[in-house]
Amino acid sequence: MRAAKLKQVEIARLAGVSQATVSRVLKGNPQVKEELRQRVLAVVQELGYVPDARAQSLRSQRTRLIGLVVHRAPAALAGDPFFSALIAAIIEHAAKHDYHLCVDTARTARSQRAIYEELLRTRRVDGLILVESETRDRRIERLTSEGFPFVLIGRYEPEDATYSVDNDNIGAAHMATDYLIRTGRRRIAYIGGPAGLTVTRDRLQGYRNALEAHGIPYDPHRVMFTDFSERSAANAMAELLSLSPHPDAVLALDDVIAACAMLEAKRRGVRIPDDIAFVGFNDSPLCRYVEPELTSVVVDIPLLAGKATETLIALVEGRAPEAKRQIVPTRLVKRESA
Amino acid sequence: MRAAKLKQVEIARLAGVSQATVSRVLKGNPQVKEELRQRVLAVVQELGYVPDARAQSLRSQRTRLIGLVVHRAPAALAGDPFFSALIAAIIEHAAKHDYHLCVDTARTARSQRAIYEELLRTRRVDGLILVESETRDRRIERLTSEGFPFVLIGRYEPEDATYSVDNDNIGAAHMATDYLIRTGRRRIAYIGGPAGLTVTRDRLQGYRNALEAHGIPYDPHRVMFTDFSERSAANAMAELLSLSPHPDAVLALDDVIAACAMLEAKRRGVRIPDDIAFVGFNDSPLCRYVEPELTSVVVDIPLLAGKATETLIALVEGRAPEAKRQIVPTRLVKRESA
DNA sequence: ATAGAGCACGAAATCGTATTCTGAGGAAGT
DNA sequence: ACTTCCTCAGAATACGATTTCGTGCTCTAT
Numbered sequence: 001m002r003a004a005k006l007k008q009v010e011i012a013r014l015a016g017v018s019q020a021t022v023s024r025v026l027k028g029n030p031q032v033k034e035e036l037r038q039r040v041l042a043v044v045q046e047l048g049y050v051p052d053a054r055a056q057s058l059r060s061q062r063t064r065l066i067g068l069v070v071h072r073a074p075a076a077l078a079g080d081p082f083f084s085a086l087i088a089a090i091i092e093h094a095a096k097h098d099y100h101l102c103v104d105t106a107r108t109a110r111s112q113r114a115i116y117e118e119l120l121r122t123r124r125v126d127g128l129i130l131v132e133s134e135t136r137d138r139r140i141e142r143l144t145s146e147g148f149p150f151v152l153i154g155r156y157e158p159e160d161a162t163y164s165v166d167n168d169n170i171g172a173a174h175m176a177t178d179y180l181i182r183t184g185r186r187r188i189a190y191i192g193g194p195a196g197l198t199v200t201r202d203r204l205q206g207y208r209n210a211l212e213a214h215g216i217p218y219d220p221h222r223v224m225f226t227d228f229s230e231r232s233a234a235n236a237m238a239e240l241l242s243l244s245p246h247p248d249a250v251l252a253l254d255d256v257i258a259a260c261a262m263l264e265a266k267r268r269g270v271r272i273p274d275d276i277a278f279v280g281f282n283d284s285p286l287c288r289y290v291e292p293e294l295t296s297v298v299v300d301i302p303l304l305a306g307k308a309t310e311t312l313i314a315l316v317e318g319r320a321p322e323a324k325r326q327i328v329p330t331r332l333v334k335r336e337s338a
Numbered sequence: 339m340r341a342a343k344l345k346q347v348e349i350a351r352l353a354g355v356s357q358a359t360v361s362r363v364l365k366g367n368p369q370v371k372e373e374l375r376q377r378v379l380a381v382v383q384e385l386g387y388v389p390d391a392r393a394q395s396l397r398s399q400r401t402r403l404i405g406l407v408v409h410r411a412p413a414a415l416a417g418d419p420f421f422s423a424l425i426a427a428i429i430e431h432a433a434k435h436d437y438h439l440c441v442d443t444a445r446t447a448r449s450q451r452a453i454y455e456e457l458l459r460t461r462r463v464d465g466l467i468l469v470e471s472e473t474r475d476r477r478i479e480r481l482t483s484e485g486f487p488f489v490l491i492g493r494y495e496p497e498d499a500t501y502s503v504d505n506d507n508i509g510a511a512h513m514a515t516d517y518l519i520r521t522g523r524r525r526i527a528y529i530g531g532p533a534g535l536t537v538t539r540d541r542l543q544g545y546r547n548a549l550e551a552h553g554i555p556y557d558p559h560r561v562m563f564t565d566f567s568e569r570s571a572a573n574a575m576a577e578l579l580s581l582s583p584h585p586d587a588v589l590a591l592d593d594v595i596a597a598c599a600m601l602e603a604k605r606r607g608v609r610i611p612d613d614i615a616f617v618g619f620n621d622s623p624l625c626r627y628v629e630p631e632l633t634s635v636v637v638d639i640p641l642l643a644g645k646a647t648e649t650l651i652a653l654v655e656g657r658a659p660e661a662k663r664q665i666v667p668t669r670l671v672k673r674e675s676a
Numbered sequence: 677a678t679a680g681a682g683c684a685c686g687a688a689a690t691c692g693t694a695t696t697c698t699g700a701g702g703a704a705g706t
Numbered sequence: 707a708c709t710t711c712c713t714c715a716g717a718a719t720a721c722g723a724t725t726t727c728g729t730g731c732t733c734t735a736t
Contacts, residue, residue: 007722020688024724051460059723074429088412102403103429289600359716
């Protein structure tokens with residue numbers, strides 16, 4: 001059945017040295033004479049020995065595993081290009097430091113706690129990357145108080161002493177809204193995700209700031225929230241179109257929501273961008289597949305993921321991260337929808 | 339700093355029992371009197387003790403981690419709805435058995451080997467789910483010969499004694515091609531992924547079978563391969579359109595490729611579905627965002643992922659899986675593009 | 677020649693849990 | 707009353723690597 005597992009002590013016996021020496025050679029400890037080193041390496045090569053990660057984890061108190069917890073139901077995750085991009089980029093960066101990625105989803109509040117316990121308290125992972133946190137998330141205090149290494153993506157509270165990597169959501173939404181205003185739109189709507197998410201709030205704030213800067217009154221009827229499902233995005237759009245006059249532009253929290261909203265608008269015979277303009281977020285490949293092509297705010301996901309990963313690994317390894325809060329620049333890619 | 343780590347031996351001391359008893363209580367070993375059990379549980383509750391997964395892994399020789407290795411460059415993964423759906427579904431199923439998911443990408447052949455060594459030989463994961471394997475993949479023999487638990491998605495070789503979960507790619511492609519033929523298409527093209535992938539080959543086979551069944555000659559000029567990049571899909575489409583007469587239908591390996599090809603076709607002024615029909619695979623949300631909406635073969639990804647996960651965990655835990663080869667049914671969702 | 681320093685290595689402790697081994701105590705059977 | 711059996715829990719060990727400690731040995735300086 002399963003091949004007999006090779007242990008250091010066997011390598012040691014075959015090389016005629018002690019197990020400690022084998023370990024030293026493999027760890028690159030310079031306190032080993034060249035001759036012995038060669039002898040050990042020869043046996044290691046010959047037998048294809050690889051150290052057992054489980055034993056290393058216990059001994060070193062490090063699993064070399066970082067966790068990513070996504071607060072979404074699998075269904076809401078399924079078609080989302082943001083997460084595949086994020087996951088791919090994190091894996092890539094983690095691999096450079098010889099870390100692996102453990103991904104978990106947590107749909108309910110209860111399972112969030114469970115996953116948090118499971119991953120963290122059990123020391124199953126060395127650190128955590130959290131995305132889409134809610135504005136008041138008690139877990140964050142707890143992570144902090146336990147001194148557990150973690151990095152937030154897309155959430156920032158001035159009072160926290162946490163590390164975070166951010167899009168400047170407020171600024172980006174401001175910029176996008178400003179663009180809509182300067183292209184003549186006045187009745188601009190906003191479709192966010194769940195109301196509790198920091199991203200939803202921050203982009204709403206940026207949207208409001210832009211309106212205010214142009215002296216356009218803020219109308220709460222033009223603000224909608226979704227649960228990231230297609231249906232809720234379509235419903236939000238339907239509701240916006242039932243206003244009279246209906247909005248002449250929509251700023252959506254992400255490209256998927258924008259695409260669903262556009263679909264609903266087209267279904268109801270509204271012309272895009274003539275009657276209504278759309279702007280999304282993330283500049284996912286999706287933007288070029290929809291018709292008209294979707295104008296979107298580019299969020300540099302690889303960069304975002306890279307900074308988050310580097311910061312987390314620095315924390316795990318006790319080095320000083322680059323900065324407490326890092327901002328990734330954004331820019332608007334103009335296409336046909338706005 | 340980091341909260342002092344609680345050990346079983348401390349719980350034992352506080353409860354006035356031995357460490358072994360604490361372990362027994364936590365493992366649900368019935369050989370413990372109710373009184374002691376309660377006393378131990380009280381202390382565990384009180385202090386919020388959670389066992390250390392690293393020590394458990396070493397002792398039990400199980401990490402409760404399953405690996406998913408994706409053979410794609412991060413860029414090609416970034417926007418792909420198939421993988422986010424797959425990952426989400428695997429996580430969901432694994433969680434039911436108290437397993438977690440470790441995801442890795444492997445772009446080059448060299449890094450594939452490296453990841454394979456890293457995850458498997460080090461016993462970092464208990465088992466592996468492999469997707470998009472190449473038809474002749476030497477790693478598979480090696481996994482088999484080492485007796486390591488693994489499950490293949492979308493690859494099946496009659497001679498292997500491996501476990502696999504499959505879409506019946508040949509049948510599905512046959513069905514989709516048949517549909518195109520019966521709606522009057524005769525010059526049907528096929529755009530696959532990399533030529534070495536089993537999925538690419540199997541669907542090509544199904545496509546050829548359908549042509550043959552209808553007595554339509556097979557024309558290799560109408561068969562294209564891509565590397566999953568948008569550019570290569572667009573190039574493939576451009577090349578197909580340069581044929582004269584150009585194809586009147588395209589069967590694409592997945593929805594993303596189909597969407598890119600449609601985009602290129604529209605860019606060149608070809609009307610869909612009048613001049614050319616399109617069929618994709620996966621029925622991703624994307625299908626409804628493109629215009630015209632994309633006809634696609636539904637692959638039940640949650641079911642696929644569920645069967646793969648259950649099979650793998652059964653193998654890991656030494657139970658007999660349901661079957662060596664499991665087939666997930668597919669069906670065609672007709673929309674506007676064909 | 678000898679003390680002191682430094683090097684290279686082996687022996688042994690350690691990481692935290694699961695399990696086997698062992699023994700104390702009690703119940704049951706003759 | 708004595709053996710036998712069973713139950714329960716503590717002691718000891720194993721999992722496989724890393725690291726501390728200690729010890730010969732070599733090398734240098736006096």
